[in-house]
Amino acid sequence: MNLNLLGFLIFSLGFLTRVQTKTSSQDVSALNVMFTSLNNPSSQLNGWKANGGDPCGESWEGVKCSGSSVTEIKLSGYGLSGSLGYQLSNLKSVTTFDMSKNNLQNDVPYQLPPNLDYLDLSNNQFSGTIPYSISQMKGITYVNLAHNQLNGQLTDMFQNLKKLKQLDVSNNKLSGELPRSMESLSSLDTLYLQNNQLSGKINVLAGLPLKDLNVENNEFNGWIPDELKDIDNLQTGGNSWSSGPAPPPPPGVKPKKKPQQEGGGGTNFSHWIIIALVILASLVAVALLVTVIFSRKRRFAPTSHFFDEEKGGRMFTPRASQELSTDSRTALRSDFKENEPLYSPGSIDTKTLQKSPSSGYKPPSFDLAQSLNDNEFASRLNAKRSTSARAAVPFTLTELRTATDDFSPSQLVGEGSLGRLYKAKYPDGKVLAVKKIDSSLFEGTRPEEFSDIVNNISKVHHPNIAELVGYCSEQGHNILVYEYCRNGSLHDFLHVSDDYSKPLTWNTRVRIALGVSRAVEYLHEICSPSFVHKNIKSSNILLDLDLNPHLGDYGLANFHLRTSQNLGAGYNAPECTTPSAYTMKSDVYSFGVVMLELLTGRKPLDNSKPTSEQCLVRWATPQLHDLEALDEMVDPALRGLYPPKSVSRFADVIALCVQTEPEFRPPMSEIVQALIRLAERPSMKEDFGHSRRTEDSDY
Template identity: 50%
Template sequence: MAKASSGWFRAASGMVPLGFTAVAMLLLATSFLEVTADTSSDDVTALNAFYTTLNSPSQLTNWVVQNGDPCGQSWLGITCSGSRVITIKLPGMGLNGNLGYNMNILTALVELDVSNNNLGGSDIPYNLPPNLERLNLEKNSFTGTLPYSISQMATLKYLNLGHNQLSSINVMFNQLTNMTTLDLSDNTFSGTLPDSFSSMTSLTMLNVENNQLSGAIPDKLKGISNLHPATPSSPSPSSSPPSTTSQSPPRQPSTRNPGNNNKNPSIGSNGDSSSDSGGGGGSSSKIGSGAVAGIVISLVVLGAMVAFFVIKRKSMRGQRGGDPEKNEPLTLRPISSGKLNQLRTINIISPSAKEGLQKTVSMNLKPPSKIDLHRSFDESDPTNKTVMVKSIDLSSIRANVYTVADLQLATESFSADNLIGEGSFGRVYRAQISDDKVLAVKKINLSALPSNPSDFFIDLVANISKFNHPNLSELDGYCSEHGQYLLAYEFYRNGSLHDFLHLSDGYSNPLSWNNRVKIALGSARALEYMHETCSPSVIHKNFKSSNILLDNELNPHLSDCGFADLIPNQELQESDENSGYRAPEVTMSGQYTQKSDIYSFGVVMLELLTGRKAFDRSQPWPQQSLVRWATPQLHDIDALDQMVDPALEGLYPAKSLSRFADAIALCVQPEPEFRPPMSEVVQSLVRLVQRSSMGSVMSGESNSRRYDESGDYTF
C-alpha cells in the first residue's frame, strides 16, 4: 500500500510541471486578451466628451460619460482595431448636441458618420479627427463656415456636408488630392467655388446643388463623371424658356382644384372628362366667392383692431410719456449742446431716503420728485399682468437713484453725440451729471429683460452693488422709471482695451509691455475676485477686451459683471467677436463655467501679446482665429518673437515674454479641466512682475492714452 501511495505521489509530482505550465499559459493568454481589449486612453477621453456633448443619449448602448472600454465593451457604432477606435457610425440615431471638442485626439479614426441626426445649431467644431478618410455630417443643423481642420486632412476621400445650413466655403482644398466624393448640396453657400477645388484631381463626384453659388464650374472639374453643379452656373430654370428637347415630357398645367391632387379615380390626369371639369369649375367659383367674403370680413375686423390699438397707444402715450431715446421725450425738449453750461445740479436720492418713497405715481408729465421707482407703469393697460415683486431691502443697494429726467438732461436726450458704445445688453451714453462728474449710462434693452422687468432689474442692481473690487467697473447709480431701466457707472476716459489695441487714433501712445502686463494682472484679479471671493461665485460669461475699461492711469476695470443671466447663451454666440473668445466646450454645449471665463482671459492675453483681434475676417483663413493661429507657436522662441505686437518695437524682456506666453498656453487649453484656476494665473503674473523687476507698486503718475506725452508707462 505504501508503494502504491508512493507511486501515485511520484505520478502526481510528475504532472505538476505540466499543469502549472498550462495554467500559466492560460493566464498569459487571458491577460493578453484583456490588454488588447483595453481602449487607448486618448480615445476613451474623446468618446466620453463626445457622449457628454450629445447629452448622454440612452440609445447609445454601453456608452458612458467617464472611463469605460469602447472596444472591449462593444459600444454601439464603434469599431476598433487593437486598442484604437477606427470608425464611428451613428447615422439616423436621433442624436442632439454637437461633436466633441477634443475629437482631434482620435488619431486612428478613419470614418466618422453621424448623418441624419439633429447635431449642430452652430459651427462644425474645428478639432476634427486629423486622419479621416470618410466624413459624413449630412442632414444635420450645422451652420457657419467649414472648419480649417478639413483642409489638413490629406487622407480624406469622402466628404458629405449636404443638407445643413453652412454658409461659407473658406477652406483651401489644395491638400485634398485623394478626395473622390464631395457633397455640399442643400446649404446656403454663396459666391464662387474656390480655385483650390481644382487641386482635387481624384474627384469623381461633386454635388453643389441648391446653394446660392454663382459663376462657372472650374474647367478642371468639368470632366467629372458625376457632376451636380449649382443652378446659377447655368441659366436659371425660372428665367430660361422651356426646353423642347428634354428627355422627359413637360408637365401639363393642371386645371383641377389643387386640393384634389388627382386622387379621384373618375378624373383623368389629362382632364378629358367634360362633366367632371364642369363640376370642378362650379366648385371653384363657389369657393372663390366664399373666400372673397371671408377676406372682406377679415379686413373689416383687422381694421377695427388696428384703429383700437392706435387710439389706445395714443392714450397710453399721453399718460406715460415716451421712450427717452426716441422723439417722444417725457417732459423735456431735446437739449442743444450750447445749453450744457446751464445744466442744473441733479438731486440724488440717497439710499437711506428710499424707504420713504410714495407709492403713488404722478402723471402730470413733469419729472416726479417722489415716486415708487420699482412699480409697473402699465396699470392702465388691461392686458398688463400683475407682477409679484420680491421684497428687497432697498437700503442694501449701495447706489444712487436717478430719474429719467435727470439722465435725459445729462445726456442731451440720449443724443447720438453722447453715444459712446453699444454692447450685448444695450447702448451706453456719456452723461454730464455736474461740472465735475461724468458717468457712463447703460440703457438696458427691454428685450434682454424677462417678463417681470422691474423685479428682475432691482434684483440685478442689488447684486451688482455688492461688488467691491478696484478692478471692477464701479456702479454709481441706477434708474427704474417709466418702463426704462438704466445703470450709471463711473466714466473711464481711456475707453476699452479693445479700442486701445485695435483702433488707432493717430495720437495715442501704444501700450508698453509693462502696461500690458499690468492690465493682464488687474483683469486676472477681477476674475479671481468673482470666481473665488464672491459667494456664491460669479461667472462673467462675456469676458473680452471690449469689456475691460481703462482709467487715466491705464488701470483695468472689468465691466458687465453680474450680467450673465440677462441674455441667453445663443445670443452671446452670434457675433464673430464673441466667437473668438468662446471656449470649445461652450461651442459644444452652450454651457459657461469658470473654466470658460479662464479661456476667454487667455484670449485677451493673446491680444495683449500680439496686438491682433480675437477673430479677424480680414486675415487669411488660417489666421482669422487668434487662438488657432497663435497657440502652436507659444513655445517656439523664434516664432514667439515674430508674433509680438510690432507696436512694441522690440521693447520687452525676453524672459517676461516667455513666461507670459506660458500663462496663455495654460489658459487656452482645449480641455477645460487642465486650465488653472484664476488664483494660480494671478500668482504666475505676480511672479512674472517680480522676476522681471518691474516693481510691485503701481506708479501714481498719469498715463492717459490721449494726453500723456511720455513714450512709455511705468508700473
C-alpha cells in the first residue's frame, strides 16, 4: 500500500513538473512559425516542430528558457535557409537572438523580439533596410547586422538606444548620411561602418565614447573631427576626406569635447571650474529674478487650483509650424532632416508593447478627500508599465470632480455618442483626459459589465494607442481616465483653423497614417481576443507634443450597438447599415477615410461644398489613380511641398481601403507594410521640397 502511494506521488510530481514547465502558447506559436519559415529544417533543429510542442520542456535545439518563457535563441552556423517568420514580436522574454552565419534571405522582419539585449543577424543574405523596431529596444547593448545585403539609409532610429555599446553594420550596401540621432548613443564604444556606400560627414560621432571605429571604404567627405583622432583603434581609409586644416566652427559654436579622461591637464580643469562658477552665478541670478516675478504675479493672480498650460492656444512643435511658413525649399529640407525624422519611437510599434515614461505627480496644496501623495500617483502611472500584466487603477469621483472643476463646461474637450471627454488638470500642470460614459448606455446591463470593459482595455498597450491610466465607478458614474494629448485631435489640426494652427507637413501626415495603421493592426491581429474598433475617425486620433498619433475610443465597440449613431457621418463602410454589421474590414474602410482627410484636408462630409463634392469618398475615389486630378486634390495647405510619387502611392493605399466590397479590402497588416515601403523610399527623405508642378523627374 505504501509503495503504491509512493508511486502515485512520484507520478503526480512528474506530471506537475511537466505542467509547470510547459512553454507559453505565444512563444510556441512564434517558434512554430519560425520553424516553418526556415523551411522545416528538422535535421538541423532537433525537437523543433511546425505545430505545437513544448520548446522549454523538450529542450529544443538552441533554445533556452526561464520558467515557461523562451529567453534565448542561439542558432549560429546551423546552415539554415529561408526567413524568420512574422511572429517574433510574441517572444517578449527573449533577450538574446543569434541567427548569424546562416543562409537567411529576404528582409529582416520589422517585428523582432521587442526586449532584446543581444542581436546578431550577421553573415546571412538579408536584404531590405535595417528594421526600425530596433529603435524601440531601450535595453539593447549589442547589434550585429554585418555581412548582409542591407540597403537604404540609416534612419533616425537611435534616440532611445542609450545602452547600446557595440553596433556593426559593415559590409552591406547602406547609403546616405549618418542620422543626427547617432549623437544619442552615449554608451557606444565600438562602431563598424566599413564597406558600405555611406556619405557626408561623420561629425555626429565626435561626442561619442568610442574606442573602436572603422569607417573605411565609404563615400564620407569633409574632415575627421579632432575628437575622433584619439580613438584607440581608428580606421578611416578609402574615403574622400578633405585635405588641409579643418575650418573653424561657425560663430558661437564650440567644438564638441569628449568626456575628459583621467590625468587631464590642470589648466583645462581650472578653465572648466571658472566656467562652471560663472554659469552657477548666472543661474542663481535668474532664479532670484524668476522668484520675484512669480511672487508678484501670484499676489495679483486670481485664485485657481489649475495651471493653464495651454493659455494662448495649443502647443505646437517646429515640425508643424516651421516648414510651411515659407516657400523656401532649403528651409523645408533643413527642417525635415534636423527636426522631423520620418519615424519616431512613438509612431513605430513593431508590434511591441513599448510605453513612454510617465512623470510623477505632486499632491495639490489644498485638502482633497482621498487624494494621492507623490508616490501613490507616480506608482499609479508607472505600475502599468513595470510588468506585462498591468491593470488600470481606481480614481475617486471626488478627486476627478476636483480636477475637472466639477466637470465644468470650461474643461470639456469633446463630446460623442458615448459621452463627454473632460480635461483633468492638477496644480503642477499634470493633465489627464477623463471620459465620462453616458449612464444610459448601462441600463439593463450586468453590474460587472463596466469592470469587464476596464479589464479588456487595460490589457491594450501600444505607443500609438491612447493609454488608459485608470477608471472610476461610483454613484452611477462610469469614467475612464486616459493620458492627455496636448495637441488635440487630428480633426482639429485638419479642419479647425485658428491663429495658432499650422498645416501638417506631408512627412508628418505619412507618419500619422503609419502610426494609426499600426495601432489598428495591433487591435486586429495582435490582441487576443482581437478588437474591432468601430469608431475610427480623425476626432478619435489624438496628437501628442511631437504630433505622434494615439488612437482613442478603443474597446468600447459594444456600446455602439446601443446608440442611435455609430461613426461620424462619412466614415461608415457601405455594408454597415447597422452597428452589428461592423467587421475588421469596416475598420479598414474608416481608416481609408482618415487617409483621405490627410491627403485632401477635407472633411468626410461637407455640406458647404458643391453637391458632387460633399461626400469625400464618392468625390475622391474616381480620381485616386488620375495623376493630374490627384495633384488638384492634395490639401492646398501643403502649398505644393510634397513628393508626387509619394502622394500617388499614398492614394493607391487609400483606394484599396475604401473599396465597396469588404472582401477586397486588405487586412491592416498589409496596409502597414505598404505604408512602411512608402515611408522608406529615398524620395521621402531627400526631396520633400519638390512638387509635381516644379519637378517630377526624380520620382
